[in-house]
Amino acid sequence: MRYSVFLLLVGAFATTFFTPVSIRCAHALGAVDVPDGRRHLHPHPTPRLGGLALFASSALLALAVFPLDAKVAAWLSGGALLTALGVSDDVYTLPPLVKLAAMTAVCALPATFGLAPEALSFGGYTISLPAPLGYLFSLFWVLLLTNAFNLIDGADGLCAALSLVGAFALFLSGGDALSLLLFGTVLGFLPYNLPLRTPFWQKGKTRTRSFLGDTGALFLGYSLAVFSLKKPLFSLATPLFFALPLFDLGRVFLHRLLRGKNPFCADRSHLHHRLAARGYTAAETLLTCVLYALLFASIGLASEIITS
Numbered sequence: 001m002r003y004s005v006f007l008l009l010v011g012a013f014a015t016t017f018f019t020p021v022s023i024r025c026a027h028a029l030g031a032v033d034v035p036d037g038r039r040h041l042h043p044h045p046t047p048r049l050g051g052l053a054l055f056a057s058s059a060l061l062a063l064a065v066f067p068l069d070a071k072v073a074a075w076l077s078g079g080a081l082l083t084a085l086g087v088s089d090d091v092y093t094l095p096p097l098v099k100l101a102a103m104t105a106v107c108a109l110p111a112t113f114g115l116a117p118e119a120l121s122f123g124g125y126t127i128s129l130p131a132p133l134g135y136l137f138s139l140f141w142v143l144l145l146t147n148a149f150n151l152i153d154g155a156d157g158l159c160a161a162l163s164l165v166g167a168f169a170l171f172l173s174g175g176d177a178l179s180l181l182l183f184g185t186v187l188g189f190l191p192y193n194l195p196l197r198t199p200f201w202q203k204g205k206t207r208t209r210s211f212l213g214d215t216g217a218l219f220l221g222y223s224l225a226v227f228s229l230k231k232p233l234f235s236l237a238t239p240l241f242f243a244l245p246l247f248d249l250g251r252v253f254l255h256r257l258l259r260g261k262n263p264f265c266a267d268r269s270h271l272h273h274r275l276a277a278r279g280y281t282a283a284e285t286l287l288t289c290v291l292y293a294l295l296f297a298s299i300g301l302a303s304e305i306i307t308s
Contacts, residue, residue, distance in 0.1 A: 004180055007065070011184025014057030019192045022052040023210050031090040033211055046208055048090050050189055051216025055083045057185045058223070062178065074113035075178065075226045081106045082146070082222050086215030096265065103218070104143055110226050111138040117234035123307050126233065137234070142225040148245035149221030151252065155272040156208050156282055157194045160186050161290050162244055163220040169241040169297040170227050173304055179227050186220070195282060221245075237307075240300030244271070244293045 026032055026047030033046045059076055066072050085102050088094060094102075110116070116134035120127045129137060153159035163186050170179040192210040212220070228238050239246055248271045253263040261267070268277075275285045 004177070007061070007177060007181045008184035008187070011057060011061055011181050012188035014061060015053050015185045015188030016191075018053035018056045019050060019189055019210055022049045022056075023047045023192075025049055025052060026090075026210070026213075029087075029091050031087070031213065033213075044207055046211050048211040048213035049087065049215050050193060050210040050212045051083060051086055051214070051219050053210075054185050054189055054212075054216050055079055055219050057188070058182060058219075061181055061185075065181075066178070070113040071115060071178070071226065074110045074115055075223060078106050078109040078222055078226070079219050081109075082218040083215055086213060086218045090213040090215055096262070103146060104139070107142040107146055107222070107225075108139050110142055110229055111135040115226065115229040115231070117229065118232040119234070120236055121233040121307075122236035122303075138229060141229070141234075142222065144246070144249070145225035145228075145242060146218055146221035148242065148249040149224070150214060150217040152245045152248050152270065152272070153212055153214075153217035154270050155276075155285055157190060157286050158272055158289060159212055159217050159220065159245075160190050160193050161286060162242075162293050163224060164190075165290065165293040165297050166224045166241045167227075169301060170224065172301055173235075173238070173241070174230060176227050179224075182220075182223050182227070189216075235304055237300045237303040240296045240303070243296035243300075244289055247271075 026049040029049070031047060031049050033048045035045070059079070062072055062076060082103070085094075085099065085106070089099055111134075116131070116138040117129060118131075118134055119129055120137075149159055149163065152162065164183055167179045167183040167186065170176055171183065189210075189212075193208060193212065195208045224242065228234075228241070251271070252269050255269050256263045256265070256267070272285050272289065275288060276282075280288065
């Protein structure tokens with residue numbers, strides 16, 4: 001218990017320290033989200049390299065605390081590459097297909113490190129996977145979850161809060177200390193990612209100080225996918241830990257395809273956009289999504305307990 005609390009607190013402190021550095025980097029590189037009245041509706045220009053702080057704190061603590069086994073190596077090597085890809089996209093805006101091709105290559109890394117399930121399990125039933133299918137499943141799952149968290153990062157605090165739910169569910173499911181470390185680092189970033197009140201001399205104003213950007217969203221989705229790849233069995237209840245991002249990904253892609261649009265081109269059809277259009281405030285949107293995420297994660301945990 002003391003070890004768990006240590007990981008959580010030190011992770012939160014490290015991100016709190018590194019986030020102001022990432023904000024200065026964003027301003028220096030021009031990675032600042034400027035309101036445009038269409039998709040970007042926030043009231044102030046906001047730096048979007050918060051993921052740099054998450055990766056820096058996570059990597060330094062992981063290397064200091066954990067042995068460099070296959071999971072840590074796959075996580076940090078892939079995380080570093082996706083962080084670099086995210087920075088490139090946040091600064092230059094990469095073409096969607098170029099970004100997807102690079103993501104696919106990186107998301108194949110866990111399988112090459114041996115993080116590929118040998119069977120799928122649910123409700124006491126198991127389906128064996130030959131090695132090639134296990135590798136393909138690993139690639140598909142990591143790519144799917146990485147994209148899901150990247151695409152749902154469109155409202156203050158949403159992607160970070162949903163990653164907290166997923167990380168804590170993974171920790172409760174298997175006691176994975178890496179998940180708790182990630183939980184702590186995200187917790188330290190969350191105050192910068194929420195529209196909190198500015199100092200007393202700016203009475204009545206609120207301001208979000210940093211966005212995750214693609215840098216952070218890609219890293220979070222990839223991290224959670226890697227942590228969830230357990231051997232030899234992959235529980236089919238695990239996707240419930242990430243039900244909201246996965247549901248939003250599927251719904252948005254289907255919506256765009258049915259309308260004859262490129263499924264990889266951004267629009268305002270995401271779940272949080274729909275809630276905002278119905279009159280939900282930013283806080284109500286965040287709370288609603290988090291409550292549903294907690295509900296589905298609880299169902300996933302209960303399913304694992306009942307069928308174990």
